[in-house]
Every structure is written in C-alpha cells, then in structure tokens.
Amino acid sequence: MSVVGERLQPTLFERSRPGRGGDKIPHPPKDALDRLPAAARRKTPPALPEINEPEVVRHYVNLSQLNYAIDTGFYPLGSCTMKFNPKLNEWAARLPGFATLHPLAPDEVAQGTLQLLWELEGILAEISGMQAVTLQPAAGAQGELCGILMIRAYHRSRGDTERDEVLVPDSSHGTNPATATMAGFRTITIPSAADGGVDVEAFRAALGPRTAAVMITNPSTLGLFERRIGDLLDAVHEAGALAYMDGANLNAILGRFKPGEAGFDVMHFNVHKTFSTPHGGGGPGAGPVGVGDKLLPFLPSPRVLKADDGSFRLERPHERPTSIGRLRSFVGNTGVLVRAYAYLRAHGGSGLRQVSDDAVLAANYLKHRVGAAYQIPYDRPCKHEFVASAAAIKHRTGVRTLDIAKRLIDHGFHPPTIYFPLIVEEGMLIEPTETESVETLDAFADALIAIAAEAETDPETIRSAPHTSPVRRLDEALAARHPNLRWRGMVGADTPCPD
C-alpha cells in the first residue's frame, strides 16, 4: 500500500513530532490536580498528535480540497436538496449574541434567540398548515421518532393500546421503517402502484385496528405528487390511525400544498434540505416537527411560549405533563435554526412559492433533456426531482447506473442518488434545485447524454471511471472484512508533559 498519492495527505498522526504545538493556554499551577485522588487520574497522557498550527492549517485546507461541495459544483442528489447555502446565514449564526448564549441562561438573558425561535415556529406552522411546531429534533430522523412517539402517546391516552403497526410504502426513506422499530412498532411495507403512486387499495386492505400510523413522503421519492392523497388520508383516519408526512421533499410544494390543511396529522421539516442550512459533510441538520390538534398536547418539552407582556420564555420542567418529554438536551440545534430563519425571512411568502416553482421547473426541464438518452419510467410532470433509468443501456452495453454515476465525476459533476428508490431498475434520482442556472442544467444533461453515447463506443472507460478524482474506486470489501477504524501507534505517543 503506498502511503500517500499525489494529492492525498498523511494523517494527523503521521505529521506528529514530539514537542510541537501548544502555547494556546497559560500553564496551570503545578499543583492544580493534586487534590484529585491518584486512582481517578490518567496514568499516561493521551497519545494525541503534536503539530504546529501552520501544519494543522495546511492539513485541513489540503484535505478540504479532496472534497466535492456545493460551493465547488453541481450536486444533483435526489432526495437531498443540495441547494446553495447563503453566506449571510453563516454570518448570522456567528453573531456573538447568538453564538455565545448558554442554553440554560435565564429567559430574560435570551430574549433575542427566544423571539427568533418563536417566530420561526410560526413561519413553519404557516408553511405546513399545522397548528404548532417543535424545533427540538436535531435531524429529520429524530423528527420522525418525535412524531411516532407522539402518535404512540396519542393512542395510549385514548386507551387504544392494541395499535402496534406502522404502514410505509416500499418507496419510503429507510429512516421511516427504522424509526417505527425504534418506537416499538412493527413495519408493514406496502407495494407501490404501477404508476409509481401509493396503492390506495393495498393500503386500505392493510389498515385496521392495529394500525397506529401511516408514513408517507409527498411528493414521493419518485418525485411524483400523490394524486390520491385525499383518499388515502380519509382511509387512514377512518381506521383510527394517524398520518405522518415525511417532509424531505417539501422543496417541491411550498405555497402549493399545506400538509396540515390537507389532513396530515404530523410532519417533519428538514431545514438542511428545504431551508438551505449546510449539510456539513453529513450534518448537522435540524428536524422541526409540526402537528395538528390531535398531537398538540404531546409535543416535546420545552416549548417556546410568549407571555401577555410580549416577552418569551421556555416551558418549565413538568409544566405540561402530557408531553412525550425530551429527545435531546436543551432546546434544539439553535445555530442551525438561526440560519433557517434567515433564509425564510429573506424569501418571505412570495419568495418561498417562487422557490418551489423554480425547483419544479428546473427538474422538469432536466427530465425533458435527459429523456433524450435515458428512460423516464414515470413520464408525467414531476415535482422537484425525477427518476431516470439506464436499464436499456445496461442491457445493451453492460454499463450500469453505478458506472455512469462514477463517469459523471470525470465530467466535473457530483453523481445523482442511485438505486433509490429500490423499485426502479438501474434508477437515478436527480434533483437540480432552484439555485442552479440553466447553463449548469444544460451542461449536466450534455454530460449524461455524452456518457450514454460513450457506453456504445467505449464502455470500458465508463466501467473503470472515475479517472480524474483524487482516488479511484475503493476496495469496500477489504474495509468491511478487516475493519481499520482507528489509527494505532502514533509517533510521539506517551511523551511526558513538559512540566
């Protein structure tokens, strides 16, 4: 194994040399720790790297340059909504008044942030048509857990303890069934209808006195609006169950469809998708949850309250005994919520509707262009994303969707989401978002069309792609067979402290 390729970097541990770094913190008195029992103290210092700041900085700048990012190029990852992250939002979250505020600071110290959170709850309630919103969940998946635990509490509060099933369509995000399991439910998976939509009859057959909830993503993960959603919601409620909406695809329907108005009982928002907060290489996000009347009493605690005198406060412990409690410490990922608030105020009501109009127009335009070379399994107007399939290319040339995705890297694009949802053969889920120019959309379509042509003439070049990235395809089997999850044996380990 060569240690480092041309652009690759040694690890922090290989850069370490004894005695380097430090001088950030004044030295404490020598006896600072003498009052601690010897048995409670570390025997040897941790073997952490010793590096001077200039080298730390170069390490992380050089590493960063191995990454693809929205700030470097087009990121058409379906279901992930990789839109531009406005820079004003980063500035706002770093304002000292927001950044240095302790989460247990008394309410009177925190009025600015509390006001922002209270206003943000109101904006999200208006967008979703829900009665109230909690900002506590740290991510969409935690929002789902929050929603399903509230549904559990609702049924139990009515003495309805036999409901132990959650229904999800087979096109759902993996988080939906995983959430149901975490909350103590059994998942029943319902196949999609031939047109890609929910099969209302199949749902009707599965609904019953054991159904606690139905989890629906609308628009679906195929990028299609569920035209029969009204019938489905009626059937869910007739069965005494509640309807959860996975809000991952909200970017398609701002100002066009309010889930609460339509009859959903609960939904989560992914602010790191719809409301432009950065993905951070995997997180953080925030997953606020909106509820209708039925679930209002069960919202997690603490809520943000506004008093008659116009001041704001947090709910006190045990103030609302019906609450499901808390899903994390403190209030929520407030720093992320400041960014979302800035985005929402920048756009306002008219701007948000324009966001969805532009996102949907961009997706339909791209679908139209990509359709010249790929199959479009569900060829009706899509919402913010669409599925294309390379099944015909694969049968003809042996080139798979995975290969096409990797070849896109050589054209300077991040691949779309591939093989999801699982119900489309050789599928790719493409979501352009509203923040891309038509020139970028055209360049991406041209690249996909060129690769389709290349599959006929030079399939091997595609199958061995990418060719221009810092590393090429990885041995994932080796990584799983012999897991190496942690560096051992650092140079300079066990250096005694210099005092």
Next chain:
Amino acid sequence: MLEALGIADVDALFDDIPVPLRASRLDLPEPQPELELAARLEGLAARNRTDLASFLGAGVYRHWTPPAVDQLLLRGEWYTAYTPYQPEISQGTLQSIYEYESLIGELMDLDVVSASHYDGAAATAEAALMTCRATRRTRVLVSRAVHPHYRQTVAAYFGGGLEVDEIPLVADGESAGTTDLAALERLLADPDRPVAGVLAGHPNFFGLLEPMPEIGRLAHAAGALFVAVVEPVSLAVLAPPGSYGADIAAGEGQPLGIAPQYGGPYLGLLASTDALVRQIPGRLVGMTTDVDGRRAFVMTLRAREQDIRRDKAASNICTNQALLALAASIYIATLGPHGLRDVAALGAARAAELELALAAVGAPRLHPGPYLNEFAVRVPRARDVHRRLLDRGVLAGLALADIEPDDETLADALLVCATEVTTSDEIARFAAALGDVLAGRPSIGPEFGAGAESSERPRAGAGSPR
C-alpha cells in the same frame, strides 16, 4: 425552459395537486433584502445579554477556541459537502472522520467511535439502546447523577416499551451526591428483571467523581454492560473509560471547540469496545485502498444503517453532526495533548479558587467529594439569589431547583463551574456580589467590567458556532 417544455406557465406543472387540496395563500412577511435582514438579525442577537460574568456549565462549557478552528470550518469544501457516499470525491471528509474516530478513541481508550450523534443526550440514549440489543435484555439502570436532560432523553427513547430505573444517590457523608453502590447492587439483584446496562456520569451532573471501577464491576457481575457518560476535556487528566472497564462511553463533545449557541448544534460522542462494533449506531469510516493501491477511506460496516437495513437497522440515524466532529478534531489537533491537559488543569485550578471565594462569603460546597471544575454550593433561597445576582452582572451558575424542581435536597443549591477562561476578577465579582446579596446589602451599581484586568483577557466563550 417553459418553451422547451411546451407550456405557457409553471402552474401547468402543479396540475396533479387535487383542487380541493391546494394550499391557501402563504401568509408570511414579504421578502427582505440582505441589508435589512442583516440589521434585523443583529437586532435580535443584541437582545441576548452577553455582558455577564458566567459560572454556568451544567453540561455546556465556555472554552477558548483557537480561531483556526472556525476559519477552517468556514471553507465551503467542508460545510457545503454532503455525506461522503461518493468516496472518490469525498476523501477530505472521510479522512477527517477517520482521524476523529482515532482522536476520540484515544481520549476514551476505546476501539470504535461512531462518526457522531446529535448531542450528549442522544448519544447516551443510543448507548442505552445498544446495551439492550447486545444483551437481549430490556431494562437499564441510570444513575440519578447523570444530567437530567440525558435521563429524560433515555426515558423518551425507551418510550417504545423498554424499561428505565434510576439508581439513587448517596444522601450524606463523604460520598454524598454520587451513585449509591449498595442500591445499585440491590437493583441488579432482581432475577426477574435482568439488567442490560448500567449508566453513570463521570464527572457526574454535580461535578463529582464517581467510583467508576466499582460501578463497572457490579454491572459486569450481573451480566450487564457498563456505560460511562463522560466530558471529553476531563479525559486529558482523568482515567479514560476503557481503563476502568466501560464497554461503551457516551458524552457531549461541545467543550471541544464548539460554541454554546443556545443548545446546538453540538456533538454526541459514542464509543465502544470492538466486541460491540456491530451494535454501534451511526456511520463508521475505515481505511482501505483504491484499485490502484492508494490508501483511502470509506464508510464501512454499513449493514447496521437504516438506508440498507430499514426496519432491522441499529438506529434510524441518518444526518449526524459531522461538521462538529471536524471542529472537535481541529480543536484537539491545534491544542495537542499538553494543551488539552492545560485546559483541564487550569479549569480545575480556577474552580478551586472559586470554591474558596464562595465559601468565604457563606456559600460552602453541598457535597464533600472530589470534583474537577464544577461543584454545587449551598445557598439559601437559591433561585431568588440567582436572580438578584443577574441584576449585578453575574450569571451564578444554575439554580438546581430550576432543573430538578422535585428534588427537595437541591432546593437551596447553585451548580457553578470554572474553566480556563474564568478570570480571578470574575471570581472576585461573583463572591462580592453573593456576599452582598446574602448579607442583604443593596447593589451599588454594576460591578462587572470594572477591573483593568478583565479587558486584557480574551473574550470568553467566543468560538466556532458550528
């Protein structure tokens, strides 16, 4: 684009929304230009008070964060990247996560570190769930001296049918405020209700050191796993979880270079022994090679994750706190092992100074046992005193009755902490103001900001908000 699609209006693309279900108008304010919005945001931020001498910790701590941390975090290649599902163009994120796993593994003295959870509370809840999956038992024991928010989070995560019992604390004597070992032994002895995991905090919520080796021995003797809930900076000087037999460690990574920002985003630390690698939830990054033999990094052991296993996954976690894990790594790399030790030791020294100053004005410690940099003091009518100190520019820690209103033993107590950014001047101001309030002397104007020394200090708590 409309022309290419042969439509006159974008409304045609929304025809599939049934007419009765179409949204009412969005009743929201008009769009705001950047200049006006910036002023609005500055106005809101300015409504938060930042002028207080703060002794508030209780799970979130002010530290000096080298500016390198936030400047590196602001590179778009880091914060605008997605989860590294395409490893060929994500080696920066992947290597940084591998390094994070290594750094935290070294601090914890454990083998496997997940690529981050939402916060310390969620990581603790996930640790509790891990013990149930690994032992196929359904009951965990949580020390009452684990942070109340963490205990409440475990309870909520266990709402789906698993059981949580609390281990009481020693009421008085040398071990007051720490986990009651005799009570733990009794709770573990019930043959009809076998225990999956025992959770204890170290330092615990009151800042006290717990008898971790003994708790671990009792847990293991009953066939249960042992979960240590830890604070990472303390691990520069305290024995790490792996050294005293913890199977799992969870904790809040906020002290590692992450700003308080009213609750998050923070960093849930979760680590375990190799034996539990298939039970640990969240992403893992491992080392491998590419087809040309170059060293490279990739997400691995993914059969634990929700997008692969759906309802059989180890957790539903998807989005995590990757950027905060990066912040913690840069913080540790910038400070180095000796810098991190200095942070912990200087905090301990400041706290000892604070203890003396408060005792001198009539606020002695509530518990006698050893602590690192946080402790409770006995103050009559603590909530009222806390409020009156606020008027004098001092945030006097946490009135414990505000977070544990049902515990009468905590009615007259403040939980206070000091770190390396706490100044002697601030300590003197706190003690003087507390002395005045306890003696019933009136305030003679704002005491804070008066000392010449305070203006020379770096601004406390300024750090990376991400």
